[in-house]
Amino acid sequence: MPTAPKTLIDLETRFWQSLVDRDTDTALEILSEPALMVSAKGAIQFDHKNYRKMAETGSWELKSFELSDVQVVFPNESTAVITYHVKQEVSDQGNDKFIVEEMNDSSTWIKSGEKWRCVMHTETPAANGHTAH
Numbered sequence: 001m002p003t004a005p006k007t008l009i010d011l012e013t014r015f016w017q018s019l020v021d022r023d024t025d026t027a028l029e030i031l032s033e034p035a036l037m038v039s040a041k042g043a044i045q046f047d048h049k050n051y052r053k054m055a056e057t058g059s060w061e062l063k064s065f066e067l068s069d070v071q072v073v074f075p076n077e078s079t080a081v082i083t084y085h086v087k088q089e090v091s092d093q094g095n096d097k098f099i100v101e102e103m104n105d106s107s108t109w110i111k112s113g114e115k116w117r118c119v120m121h122t123e124t125p126a127a128n129g130h131t132a133h
Contacts, residue, residue: 003111008080008116009082011118012067012118013067016067022055027051028052031048031051032110034046035047062088065086065087067086068085069084080116086103086105103123103125105121
């Protein structure tokens with residue numbers, strides 16, 4: 001039986017929630033090793049050890065997120081690409097002020113055995129940018 005798009009949407013949402021909860025172990029269960037990310041800060045490749053370091057020592061904090069316009073494509077049975085718009089509230093850790101950012105994101109997932117893992121994530125600022133609160 002083919003994987004339903006809902007499975008990938010749930011995994012993507014679970015990863016985002018792990019960022020809000022600062023639950024690095026859950027994130028690592030979902031991430032491939034190594035994994036790639038492309039953002040306005042550039043392209044990086046990281047393994048689980050480096051992800052843990054980034055997640056647990058970084059000053060960036062995700063307060064909340066809302067995914068919309070989600071689409072999932074399966075190029076084959078073991079690969080999925082998900083794209084969506086995300087509205088996210090971020091701040092420097094410990095700071096009460098936050099910024100609302102709107103981004104267009106994509107993730108590439110691969111299936112190994114029975115588990116799906118995210119191998120690549122990209123984020124691009126949406127045309128309407130961000131606002132401070």
